[in-house]
Amino acid sequence: MFTGLVETMGKVKELRLLGRRNQLVIEEPGIAQQVKSGDSVAINGVCLTVVQCEGDRLIFDVMPETLRKTNLRSLTRGDYVNMERALAMGDRLGGHLLTGHIDGVGQVSARRTEGNAIIFTIHAPEEVTSLLVEKGSVAVDGISLTVGDLEPKGFWVSIIPHTLENTVLQHRRPGDKVNLEADLIGKYVLRYLKRPAPGRPGGITLDFLGQHGFLS
Structure with a gap:
């Protein structure tokens, strides 16, 4: 890990x-x-x-x-x-848990500066974006980052100067490919929600939401 x-x-x-x-x-x-x-x-x-x-x-x-x-x-x-x-027992967990198993390869589509922030927009495959949420965690080339927001075909992240200066993101430009790993917890939640339960089909349905109080 x-x-x-x-x-x-x-x-x-x-x-x-x-x-x-x-x-x-x-x-x-x-x-x-x-x-x-x-x-x-x-x-x-x-x-x-x-x-x-x-x-x-x-x-x-x-x-x-x-x-x-x-x-x-x-x-x-x-x-x-x-x-x-690799993480050792007793180490502080300053980022978020990563397995090192890549979920997909994205592509930098834009890079811009806003104040002291460097914002990267990343085009990502659906199998990755389906696991992301706004303000959730994502790893880009092994860097623990926060999803600023989701976009139709990807997401964006905001980088502080320290991160830029000490990682390969300093070399990344539009068109460059980056490794992506979604948050591990999100993967398990999605798999659980898609898993068929006895007596009902797989996935979330309107009937399921109504039975569990999500619809009035």
Whole structure:
């Protein structure tokens, strides 16, 4: 599990697309000295396992499915990535709970400044937006953020300068792809509401709302 509070940015040294065994090599001396083989690290919000430590470099195996479902495939040498080690028991939960399992890839459609806030509008697939609510939580490239509001085909978030300066969002421009993970609690609530109960069809219906006092 992760919190969405990015610890540092690492630099991509190599993305090895080897077919049966794809590997991502990242250089970051701080985290590299604090993890070992087998540890989990979130890279742009994607939970990856360290398979080898080489000085200031970490090597991760990357599954083909992960490359298909995230923006990691587009990484090139010299790119920066957000990094966060797995949450340890007793740590403060400053963001919100994240699994590191990406729900979908969005695309930055606009970026503007309003006062000291930097506002990103993100076009997102329906399978992600269906899990979001205004002022709820969402992870963008592994960063715990608050949904400012929902839009017809996405949502927007407001970033403070500190977050911009210390994460890969400083490099994001319209057209760039970002990894998205919706709030874990929202996923379970939606699944529960869609689950058929004995004696009634699946999903929320007018009859169901009336029986439970939501309609007069």
